[in-house]
Amino acid sequence: MSYSKERHIAELAVQRACILTNRVFHSRVKGTVTKDDKSPVTLADYGAQALVIGAVNKNFPQDNIVGEEDAEVLRQKADVREPTWQYVKETIEQSQEVVGEIGSINSAEEMMDLIDLGVHAGGPTGRIWALDPIDGTKGFLRGGQYAVCLGLIVDGQVTVGALACPNLPVDPKNPDGEKGIILSAVRGQGATLKPLLENICADEPGIPIKMNAPASFADAAFCEGVESGHSNQGQQASIAKKLGITKESVRMDSQAKYASVARGDGDLYLRLPTSMTYEEKIWDHAAGSLIVEEAGGIVSDVRGNPLNFAVGRTLKKNNGVIAAPKNLHAKVIEAVKDELKAVL
Numbered sequence: 001m002s003y004s005k006e007r008h009i010a011e012l013a014v015q016r017a018c019i020l021t022n023r024v025f026h027s028r029v030k031g032t033v034t035k036d037d038k039s040p041v042t043l044a045d046y047g048a049q050a051l052v053i054g055a056v057n058k059n060f061p062q063d064n065i066v067g068e069e070d071a072e073v074l075r076q077k078a079d080v081r082e083p084t085w086q087y088v089k090e091t092i093e094q095s096q097e098v099v100g101e102i103g104s105i106n107s108a109e110e111m112m113d114l115i116d117l118g119v120h121a122g123g124p125t126g127r128i129w130a131l132d133p134i135d136g137t138k139g140f141l142r143g144g145q146y147a148v149c150l151g152l153i154v155d156g157q158v159t160v161g162a163l164a165c166p167n168l169p170v171d172p173k174n175p176d177g178e179k180g181i182i183l184s185a186v187r188g189q190g191a192t193l194k195p196l197l198e199n200i201c202a203d204e205p206g207i208p209i210k211m212n213a214p215a216s217f218a219d220a221a222f223c224e225g226v227e228s229g230h231s232n233q234g235q236q237a238s239i240a241k242k243l244g245i246t247k248e249s250v251r252m253d254s255q256a257k258y259a260s261v262a263r264g265d266g267d268l269y270l271r272l273p274t275s276m277t278y279e280e281k282i283w284d285h286a287a288g289s290l291i292v293e294e295a296g297g298i299v300s301d302v303r304g305n306p307l308n309f310a311v312g313r314t315l316k317k318n319n320g321v322i323a324a325p326k327n328l329h330a331k332v333i334e335a336v337k338d339e340l341k342a343v344l
């Protein structure tokens with residue numbers, strides 16, 4: 001199968017969602033609510049989830065969806081529901097040219113029902129879309145990096161991925177220039193990048209991307225998260241030292257790290273667990289890991305095992321994530337195993 005329709009719809013869906021997230025980003029009121037696990041969610045997360053699920057459901061109504069958010073707060077709190085609905089409505093009005101392809105939403109009720117289609121349990125069979133409507137919500141709130149991330153898992157294997165990164169520069173050599181890129185991939189067909197345009201129906205083909213293949217760690221740069229609670233930065237620094245990496249790490253939120261490594265603006269992504277009981281979520285890794293693999297890299301857990309997307313909503317068979325160029329991956333895993341020998 002070519003999966004060209006899936007890729008096209010996924011690209012349009014994450015692109016339209018970014019119209020909404022951008023608007024919320026530039027507004028004062030973000031409607032931040034703290035979830036049970038103490039993490040933040042905003043009305044942009046809810047709005048983006050409704051828009052993306054609307055697009056998936058219109059085109060692939062038989063498919064299952066694992067989305068990060070649910071509509072419980074919106075059903076209870078009119079002061080979150082109403083502004084979310086306003087943003088969703090305005091975004092649809094602003095993107096009439098793609099409504100034929102990725103659909104409309106006609107009421108706040110329909111918006112909440114769409115959000116709640118993301119409750120699937122995941123698993124080893126069938127077609128399952130994994131959606132992170134805003135990955136890096138903390139980054140989004142502080143004006144850092146964030147991403148809208150959508151992956152299609154077919155019989156347990158990530159097969160299609162689209163990643164929209166509104167705050168990454170189009171040209172990494174000009175970090176203060178134009179911002180916003182969209183990356184996508186189909187397994188076996190490579191990964192591409194294009195600018196995230198405001199005119200989302202101008203469907204230009206993406207440019208193929210390839211990861212760097214640095215000859216040695218002395219030339220390599222590594223990416224890690226901003227949040228010290230999400231990965232163990234102390235151990236990451238120690239591994240970098242063991243490997244002979246001399247460049248300072250680049251810290252950024254969200255799957256923008258996978259995007260940066262895939263496009264060659266960085267070489268390694270280290271995500272060492274802060275606790276061996278934390279289960280990474282499939283929506284935090286589906287799209288990004290496929291894009292890195294299709295750009296020529298290897299993505300694994302800290303033991304060097306492939307990420308297993310076939311066991312539910314989380315990657316419960318894995319701990320942490322390591323993304324690296326093919327020629328360096330085995331050496332990184334050696335250093336990681338040495339660093340973590342007390343817990344592995």
Ligand SMILES: Nc1ncnc2c1ncn2[C@@H]1O[C@H](COP(=O)(O)O)[C@@H](OP(=O)(O)O)[C@H]1O
Pocket residue numbers: 039068132134135136137138139225226227229230231252253254255274278280281284
């Ligand atoms: N203890 C933890 N360890 C690893 N990841 C965690 C974590 N707590 C939260 N996260 C995840 O880290 C994601 C952000 O990744 P990063 O730190 O690379 O920016 C969050 O996604 P959301 O922002 O979508 O909730 C959340 O799912």
Ligand SMILES: [Mg+2]
Pocket residue numbers: 039040041068137
């Ligand atoms: Mg979250």
Ligand SMILES: [Mg+2]
Pocket residue numbers: 132134135136283284
């Ligand atoms: Mg996330």
Ligand SMILES: [Mg+2]
Pocket residue numbers: 045068132133134135136137
């Ligand atoms: Mg999220």
